[in-house]
Amino acid sequence: MALPLQTVSWVFDWLARLLIMAAGALLLALVAALTWMVFGRYVLNDTPTWVERGAQLVILWVVLPVAAVGVRERFHMAVELLPAALPPAARSVLAAAVELVLCGLGILMAYWGWVLVENHRPFRIPLLGLSQGWQFAPLSLAGVLISLFAIEAMARRIAGLPPISAST
Numbered sequence: 001m002a003l004p005l006q007t008v009s010w011v012f013d014w015l016a017r018l019l020i021m022a023a024g025a026l027l028l029a030l031v032a033a034l035t036w037m038v039f040g041r042y043v044l045n046d047t048p049t050w051v052e053r054g055a056q057l058v059i060l061w062v063v064l065p066v067a068a069v070g071v072r073e074r075f076h077m078a079v080e081l082l083p084a085a086l087p088p089a090a091r092s093v094l095a096a097a098v099e100l101v102l103c104g105l106g107i108l109m110a111y112w113g114w115v116l117v118e119n120h121r122p123f124r125i126p127l128l129g130l131s132q133g134w135q136f137a138p139l140s141l142a143g144v145l146i147s148l149f150a151i152e153a154m155a156r157r158i159a160g161l162p163p164i165s166a167s168t
Helices: 002-042 048-074 081-085 088-120 133-159
Strands: none
Touching: 002 048, 002 133, 048 133, 081 088, 088 133
């Protein structure tokens, strides 16, 4: 069981790196767009109005998937004070409970995020012309990722493998 699980973890490592690189590229695009907005406002005296709405959309696409990676690598939503105070058996039960709650939360995020995508798809984002569904798609994506990463963590625990952390 450990070998297929290690393969899945390798794929998730690759996916996490890809998400971080995509977020970095989006942040660079965001800086370029904001620079253009400032240049347009103060030099050309003609503010590009689409930049603010585009920046809001880009922030959603950066923050939510990276938060899911943070859950996997334990640099987001990790509270270590209570588990450290518990005996090892109780710590293991608490960790399993947290992973189940995270999986459930991810499923809820994915489902209701998709409901929002479907409900807002016919409408357009002002100044961008894109479907408003694009505002909610990262919520659904993050939910799917959080669920998958929680299932991976549970499987690693069952297989006796160490948890994923930001240092690995």
